[in-house]
Amino acid sequence: MSTVVADIAALLDSCRAGAAASDTTRAIARLADSLTQAGEQPDLSSLQAPIEGIRSDYAGYFRRETELYRLLQTAQRLLGTAALEELLAVIVEATRDLIGSQVAHLNLVDRGEQFSTIRATTGARTETFRLQHTPAGAGFTGLVLRLRSPYVTKDYLSDPAIEHDPSGDASVRADHLVTMAGAPMLDKQEPLGVLMVSWRRPVSVTDEQVDLLTSLASLAAVAVSAARRHEEARRSRIALEEANENFSRVNSQLEWGAQAHDRLLALLLPGTGIDAVAETMNELLGAKAAVLDPQGVLLAAAPLSWRPVIARGDLDRIAAGGRTAHVTGEGGAPLWAASAHSGGEPLAVLVVERDDLLDMEHLLLERAATATALLLATMHAISEAQFRSSADLVTDLVRGRRLDNVDRQAASLGLELSRPNVVLVTSTLSDRRRQTRSLFRGHAHRVGGLSGEIDGHLVAILPLADPHAAATDVATAFNEAGLLVAVGASGPATRPSDIEQHYAAALDCATAQDTLTGHGPATIDTLGFVGLLLANPDRAQLSDFVHRRVGALEEHDTDRHTSLIPTLEAYLDRDRSIRAAAQHLHVHTNTVQQRLQRIETLLDVDLHTTSSATELHLALRLRRLLRTMS
Incomplete structure (x- = not known):
């Protein structure tokens, strides 16, 4: 039992x-x-x-x-996956594994429900199927979403209930799929997509498989919705962080802008120099900064050693414009520049070296240029007022007028006439007069002297003892600015009554230097024989010497309208080269040869001898100087 x-x-x-x-x-x-x-x-x-x-x-x-255990494991995997694409891959792999199909894939519809796209697949053999993209409502996906319930077809291609789409049918045919089952993925009745399984042969899909597919689709819908909300939350967080960064940046820019505004206003306070502009821009922009005049001459820089070099064409374009411009400086340096205008006239160019500027920094540079223009205009107005006072005094001194009162007036302007003073005079101004005046006046002001303008010549009385050094300093400044100006100097004068005499000597030196070279410094000592000429008060003897040597040529040129004097000058000035003289005179060498023969006949000299040539050359130079100074 x-x-x-x-x-x-x-x-x-x-x-x-x-x-x-x-x-x-x-x-x-x-x-x-x-x-x-x-x-x-x-x-x-x-x-x-x-x-x-x-x-x-x-x-x-x-x-x-x-199945429930494996479904639970799948749910745990889904909950541990945040990225949508990775999540979809987990869903189709679990679906294929649990149901035992040959293929599993998941179609999602876009938010506008215009298309459905296979977003994840496993078991598919062709790219045609993997990249399937069909209109919403068509194909197997459209049928399942319309029914809002699972659907099984034993033979997809021959099922009349399906609204067949050519692209969808082509992808199914390419992968040799026959039986399909699908369940909708719904989020509060909102269609998200369809989870599908398929076989490459006819099979009978059981109710248990359909139920499991439905459960997986519901689980997938929850996971996809959560992933989308997570993605939206992430995007919102990123947008919020960006907004916060933008707010912080804008707030910082506003604070910086307020500080910059205060700094620019401070530039307009009395006593502010042009150096303060460069220093302010250097601190606000964290970049090298400089102020140039319209010709590119440096007025101020921060740091002091910086010397920006801008091509002349770029400088003219910047000076003519009113907005910030980007140019490439010497050595490829990235420069930003803005022009300072007053009454339509360019006064200066403000330059900084930076790879790039923010919009607010562009605006700051332009406003700083405006402040620079106001500062320069104010300084110019003050300088003009001071110049008029000093110019009147300089005129009185060089004319020898009202000398009884000049000591006190000069002292009020900072000049002691009882101490050694040098008199400087420039050659007659031609082009770029404003810049020439500005440089000359600025130099006189820096050394504590007075300046004026008499008969087209700039005149300065400087508290210095060395006339040559004083003239050289000013001539060097002119040369660096590209200005061809001769500067004559005489002195030192220790009494007001001496200044008139030194003015006349300095004027003669400037005139002689202008005749000889057109620019550079000149004193009685540096002019050589010309200096002796200028120092000799009896010029009648010198005129007689010139007349004895070349007077016959002057008379011949006057009476017969010839060019013997110019021909002789061209010949002697060019080391007695007939060819060079002919090129200078734009005549044939034979013409020069004939004229030289005529000169030798009239003067009874041999131009091939050094002594005769030297004496005639001296006579011609004296003739030119005497005619200039007369």
Whole structure:
């Protein structure tokens, strides 16, 4: 009897364990054998059906338990995945694995519900299928979303319920798919997409598989919605961070702008120099800064050693414009520049060295240029007022007028006439007069002297003792600015009454230097024989010397309208080269040769001898100087 009980227990365990039907049949056969051995003749065939039902139920329980466990594992994987694309890949892999299909794929519809696109797939063999893109409402996806419920088709291509799309059918045909099942992914009835499985042969899809697919689709919908909300939250966070950064940046710019505004206003306070402009821009922009005049001459720089070099064409373009301009300086330096205008006239150019400027920094540079223009205009007005006072005094001194009162007036302007003073005079101004005046006046002001303008010549009285050094300093400044101006100097004068005499000497030196070279410094000592000429008050003797040597040529040129004097000058000035003289005079060499022969005849000299040529050359230079100074 115990054997019978044991066999019954084994049969029940087999059913409960969900054993296969063949195992259950063998268990019933063993029970029958045990009963026969016990003397019974049982007919156990009636037990087969109920026991099979029990076994099948238990097998279903085990299968669903396994599916639920795997579904739970899938849910855990989904919850641990935030990136949408990675999440979709997890969903299709789990779906294919749990249902046992050959292919699993997930179609999502766009927010405008215009198209559905395969966003993730596993098991597909062709790119045509993986890249499937069909209009919303068409194909298998459209049918499932319209039904809002699962749908199974044994043969996709021949199913009339499906609104077939050529591209969708082509992709199914390319991958040889036959049977399909799909379940909608809904978020509060909003269609997100469809989760689908498919086989490359006709199969019967069970209700359990459909239920599992539906559960997976619901789980996928929750996961996709969560991922989208997570992505939206991430984008919102990024947008909020960017907005916060923008706010902080704008706030910083406003604070910087307020500070910059205050600094620019400070430039207009009395006593501010042009150096303050460069220093302010250097500090506000963190860049090298400089102020140039319209010709490119440096007026101020920060740091002091910086010397920006801008091409002349670029400088003219900047000076003519009113907005910030980008130019390339010497050595490829990136420069930004703005012009300072007053009454339509360019006064200066403000330059900074930076790779780039923000919009507010562009505006700051332009406003700084405006402040620079106001500062320069104010300084110019003050300078003009001071210049008029000093110019009147200089005129009185060089004319020898009102000398009884000049000491006190000069002292009020900062000049002591009882100490050594040098008189400077320039040659007659021609071009770029404003710049020439500005440089000359600025130099006189820096050394504590007075300046004026008399008969087209700039005049300065400087508290210095060395006339040559004083003239050289001014001439060097002119030369660096590209100005061709001769500067004569005389002195020192220790009394107001000496200044008139030194003015006349300085004027003669400037005139002589202008005649000789057109520019540079000159004093009685540096002019050589010309200096001796200027120092000799009896010029009648010198005129007689000139007349004796070349007077016959002057008379011949006057009476017969010839050009013997110019020809002789060209010949002697060019080392007695007939060819060079002919080129200078624009005549043929034979013409020069004939004129020289005529000159030798008239003067009874031999131009090939050094002594004759030297004496005639000296006479011609004296003639030119005497005519200039007369």
